[in-house]
Amino acid sequence: MSKERHKHILSFSITSLLRRKGKNLSIFLIYTLMVFLLGSVVFFVSAIKREAATTLKGAPDIVVQQIRAGRHDLIPTEYMEKVRTIRGVTKVIPRVWGYYFDGPTQSNYTIIGMDGESYEAFRDRIPFLSPEEAPIGNGKVLIGKGIARSRGLKRGGHFYLLRSDGGLKTFEVSGIFSGRSSLLTHDLIVMSEKDVRELFLIPARYSIDLAVYVRNKEEIETIARKIGEVLPGTRAVIKEQITKSYETVFGWRSGLVFTALLGTVLAFAILSWDKATGLSADERKEIGILKALGWRIEDILEMKFWEGLTISLTAFLAGIILAYIHIFFFGSYLVAPAIKGWSVLYPPFNLNPYMDAGEVFMVFFITVVPYTVATLIPVWRSSTIDPDEVIRGI
Secondary structure, eight states: OOOOHHHHHHHHHHHHHTTTTTHHHHHHHHHHHHOOOOOOOHHHHHHHHHHHHHHGGGSOOOEEEETTTEEEEETTTTHHHHHTTTTTTEEEEEEEEEEEEEEETEEEEEEEETHHHHHHHHHTTTTTTTTSSSSOOOEEEOHHHHHHHHTOOOOOEEEEEEESSSSSEEEEEEOOOOGGGGHHHHHEEEEHHHHHHHHHOOOEEEEEEEEEEEGGGGGGHHOOOOOOHTTTEEEEHHHHHHHHHHHHHHHHHHEEEHHHHHHHHHHHHHHHHHHHHHOOHHHHHHHHHHHHHTTHHHHHHHHHHHHHHHHHHHHHHHHHHHHHHOOOOOSSTTTHHHHHHOOOOOOOOOOOOOOOHHHHHHHHHHHHHHHHHHHHHHHHHHTSSOOHHHHTOO
16 A cells, blocks of 8 residues: 555544544543553652662661560660671661650651761761751751741751650750752751660660671671571561562552542543444444445554544553653642651652653553554444445444
């Protein structure tokens, strides 16, 4: 078939779409909405998994926790020496940190002790932290923007927290983390290790966990197993396990969102089924007339293929572009609360633009391919009938 013939068929397909613009516009809008919703979930989950993986790059290779009665407990700092004796371990640092529920704001804060060795354990996780610029210790702390806003605090301001024994401890704000770090610091308070111990009543010979760094990354699992043998009653958590946990959590939550979108998917499936089960009387008559004028079955199939592809591809591109803009430029307002979970102090962060070609292709395959194929089935049925019967509506 000549290029000119293909060109005329394509031109006729576009004209046919415009003749039924009301029906095709409604199909286009439903199609675009479905791609937009599915694409938003896919883009958000991919981007936040990537952010989590980037954040965890600076995490310790192994975190050693004391387990008592199946719960996380304080670990004796003397265990450090036993871990250091394991071949391949380069550094072991005790970490002091915890979570604090603030009654007045009904918010949960993350509190980290960061001075001396503790600073070494956390600095890779929070590389923008500089104690020299904003000193901590003796009641001076660094706080995140979310805490500053909810408490109405500014640099130099004072606030108090309840100690574990019910007493009050006063703190001075020596600095507030910048907005660019909100993903990590929105609900964070950084203070000296001494202040954390006084706040949570942690004895000097205990810490929350031990951060272990390994020379050869290929030996992490082996060293983690040796730690379990040297320190019975402890749990060695490797960085890879933490990363997988994040991926599992976000994957599970995205599955819930996909389930919530099931109604939209079903509406699209019904739309495709309607396309596959029959044509309108006008469309059948059009096919009969075309056959009477000398059009072959393959010409009619090509015409309808272009019609279906034009609608599906245009709707797919529109939906994907809108989803991309929604996630990376407008704060993911529709899907973020469902996937991130619930919190009073949500960090207002913008995800770095990221697109996984494989997942975009998945959305393309489950939306464009079925619809395009569905448009050809009834056309093939009608094009095999005698033109005279089709025109008369028999």
